[in-house]
Amino acid sequence: MDDQADVVVIGSGPAGWAVADHCARNALDTILVAPAPTRAWTPTYGLWTGQVRPLPPGAAFIRATRLLAADRTLDRGYAVLDNEAVMAAYTATAVRTVADAVVGIEQGRPPGVALRSGRRLRCRLILDASGQPGRLGKGPRGVRVEQTAYGMVFPEASAAALAVPGEAVFMRWDRAGTEWPTFLYAVPLPGGRTLLEETSLARRPGLALPELKRRLMRRLEKAGIDPGDRIGTEQVRFAMDAPPAPVRDSVVPFGVAGGMMHAATGFSVGEALTAAPLLAAAIAQSLPRGPDAVRRAARAQLWPASARTVHRLRTWGQRTLLRLPPALVPEFFDAFFAIPEDFQDAFLCGRDDPRGTWTAMAAVFGAASTRVRAAMVSASLTPAAARALERGAGE
Numbered sequence: 001m002d003d004q005a006d007v008v009v010i011g012s013g014p015a016g017w018a019v020a021d022h023c024a025r026n027a028l029d030t031i032l033v034a035p036a037p038t039r040a041w042t043p044t045y046g047l048w049t050g051q052v053r054p055l056p057p058g059a060a061f062i063r064a065t066r067l068l069a070a071d072r073t074l075d076r077g078y079a080v081l082d083n084e085a086v087m088a089a090y091t092a093t094a095v096r097t098v099a100d101a102v103v104g105i106e107q108g109r110p111p112g113v114a115l116r117s118g119r120r121l122r123c124r125l126i127l128d129a130s131g132q133p134g135r136l137g138k139g140p141r142g143v144r145v146e147q148t149a150y151g152m153v154f155p156e157a158s159a160a161a162l163a164v165p166g167e168a169v170f171m172r173w174d175r176a177g178t179e180w181p182t183f184l185y186a187v188p189l190p191g192g193r194t195l196l197e198e199t200s201l202a203r204r205p206g207l208a209l210p211e212l213k214r215r216l217m218r219r220l221e222k223a224g225i226d227p228g229d230r231i232g233t234e235q236v237r238f239a240m241d242a243p244p245a246p247v248r249d250s251v252v253p254f255g256v257a258g259g260m261m262h263a264a265t266g267f268s269v270g271e272a273l274t275a276a277p278l279l280a281a282a283i284a285q286s287l288p289r290g291p292d293a294v295r296r297a298a299r300a301q302l303w304p305a306s307a308r309t310v311h312r313l314r315t316w317g318q319r320t321l322l323r324l325p326p327a328l329v330p331e332f333f334d335a336f337f338a339i340p341e342d343f344q345d346a347f348l349c350g351r352d353d354p355r356g357t358w359t360a361m362a363a364v365f366g367a368a369s370t371r372v373r374a375a376m377v378s379a380s381l382t383p384a385a386a387r388a389l390e391r392g393a394g395e
């Protein structure tokens with residue numbers, strides 16, 4: 001195979017394939033390199049139905065017949081990717097794949113990547129979609145803020161006591177007082193299956209998987225579901241605190257590698273899908289004008305000032321979650337799902353909409369009970385300011 005291309009994409013996760021596909025659709029010669037570039041993903045990927053449009057023709061997903069969140073039915077559509085069908089659709093595109101690992105990035109004219117096999121790929125631009133920072137030696141240090149979950153997959157009839165077949169349950173809290181709060185996440189999967197997953201949204205460090213499994217078993221037992229009926233399991237652990245990664249030289253970080261994860265929800269797949277066509281078009285238009293123009297276009301597309309502000313607001317939301325007293329977390333989400341759905345939408349999906357994000361956060365504050373409001377204020381302060389406030393209140 002020719003080792004020259006316009007664009008080399010590192011990584012075959014949702015972000016890598018999405019941006020590679022759209023680069024190819026913009027007539028850019030595109031190579032995607034990853035250890036197993038055409039292997040179907042194993043995690044269960046959920047996203048809002050408004051975000052599936054950029055998938056390639058033939059890609060399939062399951063659309064939940066109803067979405068329940070904190071005991072409310074939401075109008076917003078929720079989808080789960082059919083990973084086998086999505087990968088089959090991606091591999092039918094014009095993207096060329098190389099099964100190898102990148103061991104070094106070479107800044108030169110032209111730039112390129114060095115592969116474990118000793119091979120080199122030359123290109124005009126590198127898109128780094130290699131996932132969690134740290135894999136290529138980057139990333140924040142110290143104890144990370146993590147989302148963790150433990151799930152079991154059942155034939156849909158066996159799981160019906162907790163999730164009606166076809167329906168998605170976004171957040172059903174285990175309101176067990178002072179325990180770190182976890183909730184049930186349940187979604188329909190292809191092939192008449194249901195995933196039941198006990199989830200800890202954000203914690204530093206993530207709640208341990210054996211504890212999540214114990215709580216899931218407790219939930220199954222209460223609902224009369226036999227864990228012996230399970231046909232699969234899923235374990236989730238990922239960091240949620242990566243900052244936006246800068247575009248440098250000939251490398252554009254994208255997806256989780258670029259810090260494009262919602263700091264308060266841990267979602268990134270929908271945002272990668274929706275950002276990919278815009279980024280690919282900006283790259284195709286600016287490439288003929290040289291590397292400086294590409295860098296400017298990529299920065300403007302991925303991290304305009306508005307997106308950086310939204311990232312800060314979402315991180316503030318994450319900090320609030322980490323500091324809320326455990327017993328108040330479910331109540332906090334009751335308030336979130338009580339605000340108008342277009343506000344919820346702005347908070348969940350508006351990655352460059354600071355006004356919408358802020359309006360939603362203010363609306364949650366307005367909808368919350370007095371004790372949740374007080375906790376939100378104190379959680380928003382620096383630890384020193386919160387201690388001073390508590391001392392003041394005690395005098």
Ligand SMILES: Cc1cc2nc3c(=O)[nH]c(=O)nc-3n(C[C@H](O)[C@H](O)[C@H](O)COP(=O)(O)OP(=O)(O)OC[C@H]3O[C@@H](n4cnc5c(N)ncnc54)[C@H](O)[C@@H]3O)c2cc1C
Nearest residue numbers: 011012013014015043045046102130131255256267268269
């Ligand atoms: C079990 C699980 C479930 C999740 N569920 C959801 C969900 O429902 N919705 C959601 O929005 N988010 C979810 N997330 C969070 C997040 O969106 C995912 O981690 C998602 O996979 C990130 O996509 P990505 O393409 O950016 O990175 P990844 O999917 O991590 O892909 C990285 C790719 O880079 C490759 N790679 C790494 N290093 C190299 C190298 N040196 N050379 C070449 N290739 C390399 C890897 O092999 C991989 O193909 C989930 C995470 C997990 C772990």
